[in-house]
Amino acid sequence: MLAHFLHQWGGKDDLWVFGYASLIWRPDFEFAERQRATVHGWHRALKMWSRINRGTPECPGLVFALLSGGSCHGVVYRIPKHEVREVVARLWLREMVTGVYDPRWLRCHTGKGPVQALAFTLSRRSPNYTGELSEARYRQIFADACGRYGTTHDYARQTLESLQSHGISDAALARLLKLSQAGLASDAREA
Structure with a gap:
């Protein structure tokens, strides 16, 4: 699949x-340029099971997915063409290790005009x-799920903080985190 993608890139x-x-708060690659961007026809959703990075098989956590419908504000990174093969190989190891994402080219709107960008999307048919x-x-997952990179709660919080640092609001994520804080506070009172 990586070879096919590189062929499409050209x-x-x-x-x-x-x-x-x-990828906003931990891109793990060098880039020549970063811009805020909007994708139409896709939205960010905390609706992908994570059984390694943010949970376990016994207590699955969640990570974000890009699902069809709506729109999504994020960030685009420009990788110089002479660095693409190396950067994408590392990115593939990170994002495609289990093959769960559907990588695709999406039109992203930036302040400098549109760009075609690689994005990792998820099908609603995916297990x-x-x-x-x-x-x-959600409250139970935020309270209990933890994997090799930490908790689902910390992942969601870091994402929201990073979005806010780029001037991007995500009301749905803010509501989920508020909900989780209410649940954690309630659990603390009962203990």
């Missing part, structure tokens, strides 16, 4: 990558898509 231009969650979760289930 090697003639720099490559843009769209970040909508942890890692959570479907609709209740508020109680």
Whole structure:
């Protein structure tokens, strides 16, 4: 799949990558330029099971996915063409280790005009898509889920803080985190 993607890119231009969650606060690659961007037809949602990074098979956590519908504000990174193969190989190891994402080219709107960017999306047909979760289930996951990179709660909080530092608001995420804080406070009172 990586070879197919690199063939589609073609090697003639720099490559843009769209970040909508942890790629904003931990890109793990050098870039020549970073801009705020908006993608139409896709939205950020905390609706992908994580059984390694933010949870375990016994207590799955959550990570963000880019799902169809709506719009998403994030960040695009420009990778110089002579660095693309190395950067994308590392990015593939990070994002595609389990093959859960559907990498695709999305049109991103920036203050300097549109760019085509690589984005990692999720199909609602994926077994890692959570479907609709209740508020109680989100509270339970925020309270209990922890994997090799930490808790789901910390991941969601870091994402919100990073979005805010770029002047991006995410009311749905802010509401989920507020909900989780109310649940954590309630648990503390009962203990």
